[in-house]
Amino acid sequence: MSTESIPAGRPADRLRDGDTPVTHAPSAAARKVGGVAGWIDDRTNGARGINYLLRKVFPHHWSFMLGEIAMYSLIICLLSGALLTIWFVPSAGHTVYDGSYVPLRGTQMSEAYASTLDISFDVKGGLLIRQIHHWAALMFLVGLTVHMFRVFFTGAFRKPRELNWVIGTVLALLAAIEGFAGYSLPDDLLSGTGIRAMEGFVQTAPVIGSYLAYAIFGGPFPGEAIIPRLYAAHVLLIPAILVGLFIAHIVLVAVHKHTQYPGPGRTNDNVVGHRVMPVYAATAGGFFFIVFGVITLISALFTINPIWAYGPYDPSPVTAGSQPDWYMGAYDGALRLLPGWLEFQIGGNTLSLNIALGALVLLPLVYIVLGSYPFVEKWVTGDDREHHLLDRPRNNPTRTGIGMAGIVAYSVFMFAAGNDIMAIKLGMSINDITWVFRIGLFVLPPLAFWVTKRICLSLQRRDRDLALHARESGRIIRGADGSFHERHDDLTDYERWILVQHEPVAPLQLEPEYDENGVARPAARKDRLRAKLSHFYFKDAVNPVTPAELAAAHHDGQQAEAIEAPFDYEGIEGDSDHTPGNGGVGADTNAGRGGIGSASRLRE
Amino acid sequence: MNEQDSTPTGGEVTRTGEFGSGAVRLDQGHIVGDGGIPERFQNPGFPPHAVRGADLDEAAAKRAERIVGGLFVMSILGTLGFIVAYFAIDSEATIFIPGTGSTNAVHAVLGICMALSLLGIGLGAVQWAKTLMNDHEAVEERHPQRSADADRAKFVEIMSDGDRESQLSRRPLIKYALGGALGLFAVPVVLPLIGGLGPLPGDDLSVSFWNGEQEEDGSYPNEPLRLMRDPQNTPIKASEVTIGSVFHVMPEGLLDLEEHILEAKAKAAVIVMRLDPDDIKSQKEKDWGHQGIVAYSKICTHVGCPVGLYEQQTHHLLCPCHQSTFDVTQDCKVIFGPAKRPLPQLPITVDDEGYLISKGPFREATGPSFWERGSA
Numbered sequence: 001m002s003t004e005s006i007p008a009g010r011p012a013d014r015l016r017d018g019d020t021p022v023t024h025a026p027s028a029a030a031r032k033v034g035g036v037a038g039w040i041d042d043r044t045n046g047a048r049g050i051n052y053l054l055r056k057v058f059p060h061h062w063s064f065m066l067g068e069i070a071m072y073s074l075i076i077c078l079l080s081g082a083l084l085t086i087w088f089v090p091s092a093g094h095t096v097y098d099g100s101y102v103p104l105r106g107t108q109m110s111e112a113y114a115s116t117l118d119i120s121f122d123v124k125g126g127l128l129i130r131q132i133h134h135w136a137a138l139m140f141l142v143g144l145t146v147h148m149f150r151v152f153f154t155g156a157f158r159k160p161r162e163l164n165w166v167i168g169t170v171l172a173l174l175a176a177i178e179g180f181a182g183y184s185l186p187d188d189l190l191s192g193t194g195i196r197a198m199e200g201f202v203q204t205a206p207v208i209g210s211y212l213a214y215a216i217f218g219g220p221f222p223g224e225a226i227i228p229r230l231y232a233a234h235v236l237l238i239p240a241i242l243v244g245l246f247i248a249h250i251v252l253v254a255v256h257k258h259t260q261y262p263g264p265g266r267t268n269d270n271v272v273g274h275r276v277m278p279v280y281a282a283t284a285g286g287f288f289f290i291v292f293g294v295i296t297l298i299s300a301l302f303t304i305n306p307i308w309a310y311g312p313y314d315p316s317p318v319t320a321g322s323q324p325d326w327y328m329g330a331y332d333g334a335l336r337l338l339p340g341w342l343e344f345q346i347g348g349n350t351l352s353l354n355i356a357l358g359a360l361v362l363l364p365l366v367y368i369v370l371g372s373y374p375f376v377e378k379w380v381t382g383d384d385r386e387h388h389l390l391d392r393p394r395n396n397p398t399r400t401g402i403g404m405a406g407i408v409a410y411s412v413f414m415f416a417a418g419n420d421i422m423a424i425k426l427g428m429s430i431n432d433i434t435w436v437f438r439i440g441l442f443v444l445p446p447l448a449f450w451v452t453k454r455i456c457l458s459l460q461r462r463d464r465d466l467a468l469h470a471r472e473s474g475r476i477i478r479g480a481d482g483s484f485h486e487r488h489d490d491l492t493d494y495e496r497w498i499l500v501q502h503e504p505v506a507p508l509q510l511e512p513e514y515d516e517n518g519v520a521r522p523a524a525r526k527d528r529l530r531a532k533l534s535h536f537y538f539k540d541a542v543n544p545v546t547p548a549e550l551a552a553a554h555h556d557g558q559q560a561e562a563i564e565a566p567f568d569y570e571g572i573e574g575d576s577d578h579t580p581g582n583g584g585v586g587a588d589t590n591a592g593r594g595g596i597g598s599a600s601r602l603r604e
Numbered sequence: 605m606n607e608q609d610s611t612p613t614g615g616e617v618t619r620t621g622e623f624g625s626g627a628v629r630l631d632q633g634h635i636v637g638d639g640g641i642p643e644r645f646q647n648p649g650f651p652p653h654a655v656r657g658a659d660l661d662e663a664a665a666k667r668a669e670r671i672v673g674g675l676f677v678m679s680i681l682g683t684l685g686f687i688v689a690y691f692a693i694d695s696e697a698t699i700f701i702p703g704t705g706s707t708n709a710v711h712a713v714l715g716i717c718m719a720l721s722l723l724g725i726g727l728g729a730v731q732w733a734k735t736l737m738n739d740h741e742a743v744e745e746r747h748p749q750r751s752a753d754a755d756r757a758k759f760v761e762i763m764s765d766g767d768r769e770s771q772l773s774r775r776p777l778i779k780y781a782l783g784g785a786l787g788l789f790a791v792p793v794v795l796p797l798i799g800g801l802g803p804l805p806g807d808d809l810s811v812s813f814w815n816g817e818q819e820e821d822g823s824y825p826n827e828p829l830r831l832m833r834d835p836q837n838t839p840i841k842a843s844e845v846t847i848g849s850v851f852h853v854m855p856e857g858l859l860d861l862e863e864h865i866l867e868a869k870a871k872a873a874v875i876v877m878r879l880d881p882d883d884i885k886s887q888k889e890k891d892w893g894h895q896g897i898v899a900y901s902k903i904c905t906h907v908g909c910p911v912g913l914y915e916q917q918t919h920h921l922l923c924p925c926h927q928s929t930f931d932v933t934q935d936c937k938v939i940f941g942p943a944k945r946p947l948p949q950l951p952i953t954v955d956d957e958g959y960l961i962s963k964g965p966f967r968e969a970t971g972p973s974f975w976e977r978g979s980a
Contacts, residue, residue, distance in 0.1 A: 057744040094863075100695075124695060127711045128718070160749040193909055196870070197925060200907025200972035203809075210809055210974040215801035220808055220867040221908075257746055265650035271744045272650075279737045286729025293722030300715020301704050315870035316834055316852060316902060318910040320924045335907065335942055336926045343944035343973060352973040354942050355907060388746055420927060430927055431940050493648035500645045548641045 058280045059260035059273035063150045065287060070143030072291040073136045074175075074246060080133040081182075081235065087123055089115035090231035092187065092224035101308050109187075109312035112227050116186040116307055131299035137179050138304070139295055141327040144172055152373070152403050154390035156259045158383070162374040164252040167245050169371040173363075174242050176327045181234040183305065183325055187227055190305075192313025193322050195226060197332070201359035204352035222315065261390050262501045264494040268389045321421055326414065330366070333416030334358030337438050366410070380533040382508060394463070395502040397456030398537040401449040408448035412441045460542035467491070467499040467545040468553040504543035508534035650741075658735045668735035672728045679724025685717035809974060813855045813872035814950065814965035824965070830856035831876060831899065831952065831960040839959040840876070845897050850914045851876040853899065855962070871970050873902040873910060874950055876960070877932055879919060886935035892951040897960065899950040900936050901970040904928055906943035908972045921947070945973065 026034065041047045058064075091111040097104050099114065101121045119126040148168060151157055157165035180198075184191045199221045202213045218225030257271045266272050274280045310319065324332050335358040342354035377399065378384070393400040415422075416437040423430035470488040477487050491499075510531045515521050545553075658665035689710065697709035751759075767773050815824035830839045834852045837859040845851065853874040861868060881896040889898055900921070904911050909925035919932040920939070928941035936947035948970050951963035969977045 057742045121695075124690060124710060125714050127708065128715050131711075131715075193925065196909060197907045200909075203972050203974040204907075205975075207975050210805040210976065213974075214803060214805045214808075215798070218802035220805075220864075221870050222866050223802075225802065256749065257744065264648050265743075267647060269746050271746060272741050274739075275742050279733050279739070282729045282733035282737060286726040286733065289722045289726030290730070291726075293719045293726055296715055296722055297719035300712050300719060301701060303707070313866070315866055315908075316854075316873040316910050318912045318924055320913065322909070322925050332926070338942050340928070340938050340942055340944035348978060349975050350973045350977050351975070352944070354944060355972070358942075359907075386748060420924065431929075434927065434941070492651075494651040497645065497648050501647070504644075544645075546641075546643065547645055548643075551641055 053254075054275070054277040056254065056257075056276050056280075057271045057273045058258050058276065058284075059266075059271060060280075060283070061261055063154075064258065066143055066150050067147040068143075068284060068287055069291055070140055070147050071246070071250075072288045073140035073143055073295070074242070075288070076136040076292055076295060077133060077140055078239070078243070080129050080136060081239075083129050084119065084133055085235060087115060087119045087126065088112070088185070088231075090185065090228050092222070092227045104308065104311065107312060110227065112185060112187040113307070113312045116188070120308060128296075128299060131304060132296055134183070134304045135295050135299045135302075137182060138325065139291070141175055141179060141325075144168075144175055145327075148172060148370075149403070149407070153393040153400055154259070154261075155387065155396060155399065156390055157374040158387040159378065160256055160386050161252070161259075162378070164249060164256070165374050166371050167249050167252070169367050171242065171245050171249065172370070173367045174238055174245070178234060178238045178242060179325055180328055181230045181238065184230055185227065185234060186305075186307045187313050188307040189310040189313050189317065189319060190307075190322060192222065192315075193318055194324055194328075195222065195313075196315065197335075198359075201355055204355040205360055206351055206356070207349075222313070257388070259388050259390050262392070262498065264497045266389065268387065271388075321424075323417055323421070329415075329417035330410050330413035331359055331363050333413040333419075333437070334362050336419055336434060337413070337416050337441065339438075362413070369406075380508075380530060380537055382530075382534075392502070394456040394459040397453045397460070397541075400456050401453035404452040405445040405449040409441065409445040412437055412444055416441075457540065457542055463499040464542060464545050467496055468550060500544040500546075502544050504546075505538045505541045507531070507538040653740060656735065656739065659739075665736060668731065672732040672736070675724045675728030675731060677724070679721045679728065682717045682720030682722075682724055686714055686721060689713040689717055809871075809971070810969040810977065811871075812966060812970055813858045813868045814962055816965075826964050828953075828955070828961040828963060830955070831874065831962065832856050832859060834873070835859065841958050842894060842897060842954045842960055843958060845876065845878045845960070847878050847880055847896065848916045849878055850916075852902065870908070871903065874899050875902040875911065875914065875921070876952075877914060877919075879932060883919065883933050885933050889935040889949060892949050892963070894953050894960065897952065898932065899952045899960075899962075900930075900932070900947040901950065901966060902947075903971040904943060905938075905945040905947060905970075906941070906972060911947065 037047075089111040093111045094108060095111050095114050097107050097109055097114050097117060099105070099118050099122050101117055104117065116130075119130050121127070151165065151168070180194070184195050184198075199213055199217060202216060203209045205212055213221065216226070216229070217223045218229070258273070260266050260271060260273070263272075274283075311317075323329065335355060338354045338358050340354050342357065343350065343352045345351075391399075416434070419430055419433045419437060422428070423433050426433075470491050473487045473489045475487045476484055478484055508531050510527060511521060513521060658668045693710045693713060695708075695710055698706050699709035699712050700706050701712055772779055811818075811824060814829060816827055816829070818824055831851070831853045832839055832855065834854045837854075839856070840851055840853070853876050854869065855872050855874075858865065858868050858872060876897060876899045878895075878897045881890060884890050884893070884896065884898070890896075892898070900911075902910050902912070904923040904925065906923065906926055906928050909923050911921045911923045911928075911930065913922040913924055914920075914932075915922065921930040921932055921936065922928075923930075923941070923943070926942050928943035929939050930936040930943075930947050931939045935949065938944060938946060948966045948968050950966055952960055953963050955961045
């Protein structure tokens with residue numbers, strides 16, 4: 001299709017059809033550029049690689065821009081952060097403020113806080129850079145998270161991209177830590193309270209807590225070491241790893257070639273989209289400026305983190321409504337929900353699980369669960385093929401349900417960090433709100449799983465319905481015998497393909513407990529678990545319409561429409577190594593060789 | 605395909621399933637082909653290319669060109685506006701922006717101009733790509749990630765050749781010695797780092813400024829100290845503490861410190877309240893107080909935020925960070941929220957002049973829990 005020519009609109013163009021194109025001699029400017037490029041290529045052998053990259057094809061879809069938002073926000077953070085280092089003084093050394101913000105003049109504060117005030121009030125445009133830096137950081141975390149949702153729900157983490165998913169998970173964790181280190185630097189009352197809480201978390205680590213806290217803070221809290229140390233982490237250590245992994249992430253995207261959504265002409269073996277030169281360069285490059293522009297506009301209009309309003313850090317006062325930035329909210333929320341009875345005395349020692357669980361366990365746990373999901377799903381499905389075509393989320397209802405349950409659980413934690421704000425805004429008791437969250441944590445994720453899965457199954461059935469019966473036109477036809485029926489408009493092959501392209505799936509089957517000679521062949525516990533999980537994933541799969549079904553529907557709609565087809569164990573073709581995707585369930589065959597024993601066991 | 609006029613499919617079927625799709629025969633299952641019909645649908649290939657207005661109509665293309673050019677010009681104007689605003693607007697000037705209120709003029713104008721400058725480039729480039737650039741999709745073939753078998757075999761061969769030529773496997777002494785050396789060489793880098801991170805805590809977390817300066821033999825004087833208002837640094841007469849009032853208190857001398865004042869505050873901050881003695885349910889609390897005046901650590905036993913919110917009517921102390929709620933009438937027992945331990949009480953009395961003084965230090969560590977804090 002790439003060779004199709006643009007339909008000629010003008011008669012003159014039609015006259016020129018088939019002419020060999022005229023080659024013009026390059027212009028003087030082009031020759032100059034060519035000279036420079038030639039000079040570089042003489043020394044680098046770069047033309048081949050660059051040509052390859054410039055001709056690379058990227059599929060396009062709005063959801064592919066979510067990762068770009070994260071990427072560009074990271075670059076904006078790097079740019080604006082580099083500027084901020086020019087003025088920021090990472091020191092807890094005491095000073096008396098004498099800058100132009102009148103309410104704080106004469107106040108004792110750290111040099112870090114004073115220099116942040118100077119950036120905000122005495123450097124022209126400094127506040128804009130600070131705001132861009134903070135908003136871009138928030139946008140980075142948002143973009144990264146939503147990008148992760150897209151990758152999860154479309155199954156883009158499947159082979160060969162598991163490694164890149166893991167890299168992305170580490171990036172997400174580092175981004176959150178980087179953000180925390182960053183917003184802790186100004187040493188204002190709010191961020192200092194955040195560091196105070198962090199110190200409290202560290203202190204509760206079993207056995208080594210107080211040693212760890214004194215090591216991190218260089219002595220008792222707050223000390224003067226934490227600001228320079230956070231600064232080193234924020235501007236050097238974490239960004240170095242972050243940028244390194246980010247480059248690896250992008251390189252792997254190029255190596256794997258981008259995934260694409262299913263559609264007519266799109267297969268697992270091709271990439272359909274625009275080449276880097278010129279279209280993708282223009283859209284993606286332009287999008288960088290759009291993201292930067294939007295962040296700048298937000299920064300100009302909406303103030304984030306007005307550190308001047310909080311005052312310098314002091315361990316004794318505190319402001320009501322102290323909250324971390326959103327990406328740390330889940331852990332703060334967990335701390336609000338965990339009950340106090342989780343603190344235990346063990347032989348004269350104190351084990352504070354009410355804190356350690358929320359801060360020291362939950363944070364790594366979130367990322368470990370995320371990072372390991374592709375491997376779990378791969379084990380359950382046994383699918384070792386490369387996947388470059390994305391799943392429509394509805395076509396994997398269990399995965400989509402799990403994802404939604406995870407998002408809801410995370411959100412319960414995150415919104416719990418705002419329980420005090422909600423109590424004030426809604427005029428409700430904070431105790432009640434906290435209890436709602438506590439209960440919600442256990443009730444809402446399973447509910448979200450169930451609702452999401454049902455919605456997906458319904459959407460799949462709707463797809464089947466549409467594929468089988470096409471669109472109701474609203475036109476009533478009277479037949480020759482006087483009967484009435486509605487005319488249905490056919491789908492085009494292209495429209496139908498979207499609805500039927502996905503692979504039919506079926507749960508894995510255990511081998512029968514006894515082989516044909518009646519010898520016991522106990523399934524390994526691992527296999528049983530795997531069969532159970534596979535059953536959980538695929539037991540109520542709604543498989544795509546087959547050509548046979550469509551033909552039958554056209555022939556006689558009453559006979560063959562199997563909308564609510566349960567998985568038919570008796571009908572399964574005896575194949576213990578039955579991987580999803582190698583054919584549908586043979587309901588019209590009577591073969592019941594294998595799987596019967598196991599099926600009845602699995603069915604419970 | 606089918607002629608719907610002669611084979612109605614949807615309308616007149618009795619609705620049986622909850623999905624309203626008409627006849628459902630559960631025993632039919634998922635029907636696959638049985639020979640004549642392929643098992644699955646075939647990919648129909650690319651649909652015909654949709655042509656854009658600017659491809660057909662030179663006037664539309666011209667219009668698109670003008671829009672793109674206009675957006676780039678908007679960017680130039682934004683940048684120029686930024687430069688002008690940077691020099692022309694006074695730093696102190698404020699500007700009213702509808703919706704967000706009054707704000708610093710330089711900040712707002714610089715930001716808006718910069719946003720115009722950036723958005724002009726971005727929107728222009730995207731509009732250009734969408735309307736004028738060739739929009740025929742290109743197709744690239746994918747190849748499996750797996751290298752060719754020959755390459756993988758070659759890799760194994762190179763590695764085993766390397767092993768053979770270096771004699772690594774043949775000479776276990778070298779292998780294990782090198783393994784040990786590589787395993788240990790980072791120690792000189794890491795040890796000074798870990799050793800130099802900070803002092804060991806010792807009993808530092810368990811004592812506070814109320815214990816006084818540590819003596820040479822490691823003991824603390826534990827002498828009475830006056831309760832001083834924070835931040836005024838003035839002593840408090842018991843008679844000034846009326847029922848229902850709250851005082852934020854530091855030990856005498858803390859606020860005069862030249863250095864490490866924040867570290868001292870982080871453990872020694874105290875909140876003083878006066879209750880009707882009849883409201884106090886704990887005898888220990890009464891004994892350690894003075895006529896209903898009680899002093900408690902202001903540092904939350906959860907993660908160490910200041911417990912700054914005192915509800916006068918209910919006698920509850922609330923931590924604003926995680927909402928642990930302490931009941932002052934019950935010796936600051938936790939009645940809600942994530943904290944486990946009550947706030948430590950500071951025993952107080954009055955001196956000869958009628959000022960509140962401590963009757964010794966806290967009897968347990970203030971602030972968040974830690975492993976070796978003891979079970980006090």
